[in-house]
Amino acid sequence: xxxxxxxxxPPACRLMGxxxxxxxxxxxxxxxxPMLGQFDPRFTSYMNEVMSLYRGIxxxxxxxxxxxxxxxxxxxxxxxxxxxxxxxxxxxPVFGRFGHLLxxxxxxxxxxxxxxxxxxxxxxxxxxIEDAIIQHRPKLLxxxxxxxxxxxxxxxxxxxxxxxxxxxxxAVDATASLTGMPLDTDDxxxxxxxxxxxxxxxxxxxxxPITLNDRxxxxxxxxxxxxxxxxxDNYQAADGEMIQSNYFDLAMIMDYWSEARLNHHxxxxxxxxxxxxxxxxxxxxxxxxxxARHNQTSTALVNGLRAMDLEVFGKDLQYKMPNVxxxxxxxxxxxxxxxxxxxxxxxxxxxxxxxxxxxxIWRIGTMGYGCRKDNVLACLAALEMTxxxxxxxxxxxxxxxxxxxxxxxxxxxxxxxxxTNA
Amino acid sequence: xxxxxxxxxPPACRLMGxxxxxxxxxxxxxxxxPMLGQFDPRFTSYMNEVMSLYRGIxxxxxxxxxxxxxxxxxxxxxxxxxxxxxxxxxxxPVFGRFGHLLxxxxxxxxxxxxxxxxxxxxxxxxxxIEDAIIQHRPKLLxxxxxxxxxxxxxxxxxxxxxxxxxxxxxAVDATASLTGMPLDTDDxxxxxxxxxxxxxxxxxxxxxPITLNDRxxxxxxxxxxxxxxxxxDNYQAADGEMIQSNYFDLAMIMDYWSEARLNHHxxxxxxxxxxxxxxxxxxxxxxxxxxARHNQTSTALVNGLRAMDLEVFGKDLQYKMPNVxxxxxxxxxxxxxxxxxxxxxxxxxxxxxxxxxxxxIWRIGTMGYGCRKDNVLACLAALEMTxxxxxxxxxxxxxxxxxxxxxxxxxxxxxxxxxTNA
Numbered sequence: 001x002x003x004x005x006x007x008x009x010p011p012a013c014r015l016m017g018x019x020x021x022x023x024x025x026x027x028x029x030x031x032x033x034p035m036l037g038q039f040d041p042r043f044t045s046y047m048n049e050v051m052s053l054y055r056g057i058x059x060x061x062x063x064x065x066x067x068x069x070x071x072x073x074x075x076x077x078x079x080x081x082x083x084x085x086x087x088x089x090x091x092x093p094v095f096g097r098f099g100h101l102l103x104x105x106x107x108x109x110x111x112x113x114x115x116x117x118x119x120x121x122x123x124x125x126x127x128x129i130e131d132a133i134i135q136h137r138p139k140l141l142x143x144x145x146x147x148x149x150x151x152x153x154x155x156x157x158x159x160x161x162x163x164x165x166x167x168x169x170x171a172v173d174a175t176a177s178l179t180g181m182p183l184d185t186d187d188x189x190x191x192x193x194x195x196x197x198x199x200x201x202x203x204x205x206x207x208x209p210i211t212l213n214d215r216x217x218x219x220x221x222x223x224x225x226x227x228x229x230x231x232x233d234n235y236q237a238a239d240g241e242m243i244q245s246n247y248f249d250l251a252m253i254m255d256y257w258s259e260a261r262l263n264h265h266x267x268x269x270x271x272x273x274x275x276x277x278x279x280x281x282x283x284x285x286x287x288x289x290x291x292a293r294h295n296q297t298s299t300a301l302v303n304g305l306r307a308m309d310l311e312v313f314g315k316d317l318q319y320k321m322p323n324v325x326x327x328x329x330x331x332x333x334x335x336x337x338x339x340x341x342x343x344x345x346x347x348x349x350x351x352x353x354x355x356x357x358x359x360x361i362w363r364i365g366t367m368g369y370g371c372r373k374d375n376v377l378a379c380l381a382a383l384e385m386t387x388x389x390x391x392x393x394x395x396x397x398x399x400x401x402x403x404x405x406x407x408x409x410x411x412x413x414x415x416x417x418x419x420t421n422a
Numbered sequence: 423x424x425x426x427x428x429x430x431x432p433p434a435c436r437l438m439g440x441x442x443x444x445x446x447x448x449x450x451x452x453x454x455x456p457m458l459g460q461f462d463p464r465f466t467s468y469m470n471e472v473m474s475l476y477r478g479i480x481x482x483x484x485x486x487x488x489x490x491x492x493x494x495x496x497x498x499x500x501x502x503x504x505x506x507x508x509x510x511x512x513x514x515p516v517f518g519r520f521g522h523l524l525x526x527x528x529x530x531x532x533x534x535x536x537x538x539x540x541x542x543x544x545x546x547x548x549x550x551i552e553d554a555i556i557q558h559r560p561k562l563l564x565x566x567x568x569x570x571x572x573x574x575x576x577x578x579x580x581x582x583x584x585x586x587x588x589x590x591x592x593a594v595d596a597t598a599s600l601t602g603m604p605l606d607t608d609d610x611x612x613x614x615x616x617x618x619x620x621x622x623x624x625x626x627x628x629x630x631p632i633t634l635n636d637r638x639x640x641x642x643x644x645x646x647x648x649x650x651x652x653x654x655d656n657y658q659a660a661d662g663e664m665i666q667s668n669y670f671d672l673a674m675i676m677d678y679w680s681e682a683r684l685n686h687h688x689x690x691x692x693x694x695x696x697x698x699x700x701x702x703x704x705x706x707x708x709x710x711x712x713x714a715r716h717n718q719t720s721t722a723l724v725n726g727l728r729a730m731d732l733e734v735f736g737k738d739l740q741y742k743m744p745n746v747x748x749x750x751x752x753x754x755x756x757x758x759x760x761x762x763x764x765x766x767x768x769x770x771x772x773x774x775x776x777x778x779x780x781x782x783i784w785r786i787g788t789m790g791y792g793c794r795k796d797n798v799l800a801c802l803a804a805l806e807m808t809x810x811x812x813x814x815x816x817x818x819x820x821x822x823x824x825x826x827x828x829x830x831x832x833x834x835x836x837x838x839x840x841x842t843n844a
Binding site for chain 2 (some may be wrong): 002003004005008009010011012013015017019020021023027028029032033034035036037038040042043046049053054056069070071072073077081096097098100101103104105108109112129149190196198204205206227228229230242243244245246247248264265266267268269270271272276277280283284341343349350354386407
């Protein structure tokens with residue numbers, strides 16, 4: 001007899017790792033709405049609304065602003081495989097795990113991949129990137145904005161302009177940073193941006209908003225090959241090399257999202273509902289309030305951690321992402337045991353780390369709906385209690401007091417990163 | 423000022439097209455549950471439960487029974503790109519649109535694709551397939567079980583054995599048929615099966631259950647290349663050619679679903695909750711009851727349509743899928759106008775058609791949660807009313823009476839297809 005298991009009943013948790021994070025209840029509610037047929041005009045209107053809302057999210061006028069049905073890396077792969085033909089040269093500045101991922105995906109598209117690397121915890125000077133562009137003359141520069149693996153964000157406001165000046169395309173993966181810090185797609189001259197819902201957008205993982213400007217879209221359109229079985233009469237494929245994935249063929253996906261509505265996949269209805277609500281919540285809050293909230297929470301958390309005699313990870317904290325903070329694990333503390341106690345005793349999840357930082361730092365996320373005073377204070381209090389039981393004693397209450405001081409300081413300028421280096 | 427649009431409020435519809443169909447309210451409810459961290463033991467337990475439940479759904483003992491995060495065609499592409507190396511020979515028996523899709527996806531994997539074609543509305547004799555295998559000696563046979571584009575299902579119980587005898591792998595796309603009619607993965611010796619939720623499983627589109635037997639899994643494992651940034655120390659990649667997609671690299675996806683829990687994507691939490699509940703609902707109902715319900719509803723619908731002087735599509739209805747029925751559009755009726763009136767006046771969606779059947783048939787789905795007496799009767803009644811206003815008069819009430827007669831007949835053998843040819 002087949003075991004049918006228990007009714008689904010996930011416990012409430014404060015998800016303060018690097019993502020997925022707590023989903024806004026408005027988004028959970030949106031996902032419980034009934035289906036519509038994929039070509040029902042009420043549904044295609046929702047698709048058009050999603051395009052419009054994400055133009056706001058990406059700060060762009062790009063027509064081709066849509067969803068790829070998969071997790072954040074599906075969006076990355078769709079852009080890469082649609083832009084890159086075999087042998088094309090790609091430059092990837094790697095400053096954490098997700099830079100490696102971009103390089104890996106580009107390699108599987110059979111591109112020639114060149115990487116430059118920064119030590120984990122640091123970012124690149126724009127000049128380093130320009131030098132590498134001049135040296136290697138890539139077709140595409142692929143770069144992460146915020147890499148949660150190191151908690152650092154690469155400033156991009158100059159990089160787009162450098163790429164444009166050298167006639168290089170630039171694709172940015174903003175999964176971890178989008179709506180937690182500024183990303184001005186058009187102003188910064190970024191050709192393609194990809195993201196996911198499960199970080200600051202406060203939705204579930206599983207769908208990837210992307211935007212493409214005309215430079216990127218035209219290149220992709222030149223590779224359009226409509227699949228047999230739905231081709232119009234007198235069909236002639238474009239001259240460009242066929243994209244090596246059907247699922248990630250953005251030329252066909254653009255047709256599906258255009259008024260032509262040429263069938264490709266069946267749009268992931270509930271995830272589209274979620275994505276739509278995520279965007280509305282962000283745009284309703286407004287950018288100033290939103291960035292201030294993330295910056296203030298970041299400062300409160302950093303000050304709280306330091307008051308507990310903990311070291312915040314990173315040499316130059318002006319580059320720290322406001323929505324994730326690395327904490328150096330104190331000597332003698334069993335890192336995974338402490339995380340287990342935080343989760344099972346206090347229902348608070350904090351993150352472990354990858355690669356060169358594994359076992360060296362924890363990562364605490366304060367993203368979107370989860371970026372809240374109560375989360376920061378509950379986390380600091382639980383961390384103090386748990387650390388004390390694991391051999392690291394902090395002054396009683398000092399972490400929470402220091403965080404509260406930030407929230408209660410009427411002169412606190414929440415509109416910029418005001419974390420000082422240690 | 424950004425337009426934030428109205429609150430999400432999709433109207434209730436009877437979705438009786440070829441999919442997506444109505445989602446079971448239990449599944450909608452599951453999707454409104456809160457997130458868990460992806461490595462939280464409560465969440466990885468849910469992943470393991472999903473593997474177990476889908477072994478039941480696929481009627482298999484295959485260890486590698488898991489979800490690919492994308493729509494149904496994501497599952498197909500994951501299997502194809504992971505099994506096929508460039509130059510491998512693939513045989514695809516095409517009897518509708520989704521056979522063309524399999525051929526198309528295989529081609530993009532740079533396989534050598536051979537197709538044999540049946541007229542839309544017919545299926546293959548197993549001997550035709552065996553002859554083609556002997557002639558072409560493919561590595562893989564890729565075949566659709568039920569192709570909604572033609573409403574026909576290819577009997578597969580002999581095909582798996584034929585493939586095994588000739589040492590050919592067989593991958594089946596059961597998206598449209600799974601749990602609406604039998605599919606015995608192990609008994610039929612199928613090496614890989616792919617599906618989606620949005621048909622008889624009565625979930626939303628956006629996640630793809632798949633199963634792989636050891637023959638398929640071993641081939642894939644020989645191509646394992648773990649991505650840089652999360653490689654264990656002393657890592658050595660497998661000898662086989664690297665899979666040309668990162669997102670669809672089943673070797674890495676299997677690692678993520680194994681106890682190693684090596685990070686790949688971030689599992690689509692809400693969609694996994696949905697998939698879990700879909701499977702529980704099916705297994706709770708039981709196969710006999712479920713297949714009987716689909717067969718009885720199919721017979722009721724066919725008899726109802728015929729009583730309205732409508733022709734049911736297909737030369738040999740023993741091959742008609744129980745969960746979708748083609749209706750020949752009567753001469754003089756504007757097919758799309760009628761569909762619009764059905765949708766906007768009666769909130770009933772029926773399907774249009776693709777390719778050679780475009781403009782010739784409507785398709786009526788009766789799948790999973792949507793496979794209900796009230797749906798069939800409401801559809802027949804609305805169709806009668808709408809047809810009359812569009813120039814096709816059927817005897818008043820005859821369709822509903824004929825359908826009700828099937829439901830009210832105590833001697834009706836609901837356990838088999840008892841639709842006679844016209």
